[in-house]
Amino acid sequence: MRWHMNWRVWLPSPQQISNAAQLRRAAYLQSTMQQAIGMIVLLALVAGLLPFILNWFLAAQTGTVLPIAQAVQASAEAQDVTGRLGFNTPWFFNSAALHDLYQTIAGMGQPLPDWLAGGLSALGEWINWPLQWLSLWIVYGAVVMVANKGLGGNVTMQRFYAATSYAAAPLLLTGLSPIPCLGTLAGLVGVGWSLVVYIRANAEVTGLPLPRAAAAALLPLPIIGLAILLAGGLLVALSGLIIAL
């Protein structure tokens, strides 16, 4: 294996990505895990480009960092909704007080110029795109590998991860999320398409029949949901116990 900066070592060809997105079986068997990592990082950065630019504008306009700018916006919307509906919100969700707090913090100013502080925070959020995609690919993939094994599939980890990385290609559509209405629709299509590519890739590399490959790919969803519920329940029980003591 060559370890140099040639892009071909780090990326599959655009034709290969296109073939995989179109569910052509040969594409799933021709790439390496190294190319998979490169592709996921690149696609996630491309998908996150439009949100990055818009986020930078939002933060610079508010004169603060992105999370505070988003909090100001979200709390204003929440205040508007609760005001219109006439809800009595609980004390820990006093939207008016929260809005005031975020606005006060946003107005405080910071050592860096507004555009730079906003830009840095938007850049951080942008870098989070590939990190989140890598998390999904590795962590979800590890559970699917176990399910594959249980259902009789046989594949090496490298081949499995290389093939399933192509599920990132349709996720490019999630980058359109800031566009009203169309963005949500594109996001939903992207996620659904990605799941189909994932199942197809899983079937190709494990040699499992399609229904079994689909079951292995979908099985982690309820397991992860259950684990989150269990962890949440334990945490609540533990904090309740600590407070009681």
Next chain:
Amino acid sequence: MLQPKTYPRLLGQALTLEPAPFVEMTDDDNPWIEGLFFAFVIGLAVAVARLIGGLLLTASLPLPGSVLEAIVTALKQSLLGVAVNPAQAEALLRQMWPWITTLFDYGTGWLRLLVLVATPLLYIGQWLLYGLLCHLVARLLGGSGSVGQSLGVIALSLAPRVLLVAMVIPFVSVSGLLIHVWGILIAYRGLEVAHDLPPTKAAGAALAPLVLGAIVLFAVTFVSLTLASLTGGGT
């Protein structure tokens, strides 16, 4: 023999789960020293990134003291007419504030320089503990590698932590789940090579320390809570 110039290649190959870096580590004349240095270098790189990221974060946000006062004011307003003592809530927040700011590397104190020492030491400690436990379980399962070889290959499981270097940019967050799951996959491959174990046993050896850790954590929490309840919570 220490060969830091090969670390970027070893790191990349470990991340892609190739057997080559594990074979190289196993065949090294002093794999545990190589592992120790590897853990130290990654720890130092992450520490420097966190230090710079923390400085940039602090420069991107208002002064922590002003933010605290704003939160206290908001808290007092929110708690009006609620059966919670505002003075107690304020005292608790003020008490916890230094911990919160330190956790997020947000603050201007010299304390942040501690990260330069603490991070490499923490990584070395984690590597040693995890490596030794993995070795023990691998040997119990019939593995044939030496302690040095186990420590050498387990050091490579720290490779995903190189992603934490991205924290040089403020507001970047790297999932702990990603770092640990990827690390376990690398450890599994390493133990498979170093101990010549079949996949199931190698997976067992890589996972056993975590299961053990979870059991110990659960037991300690349970025992301390029971003791606290028996003694009236220390009051």
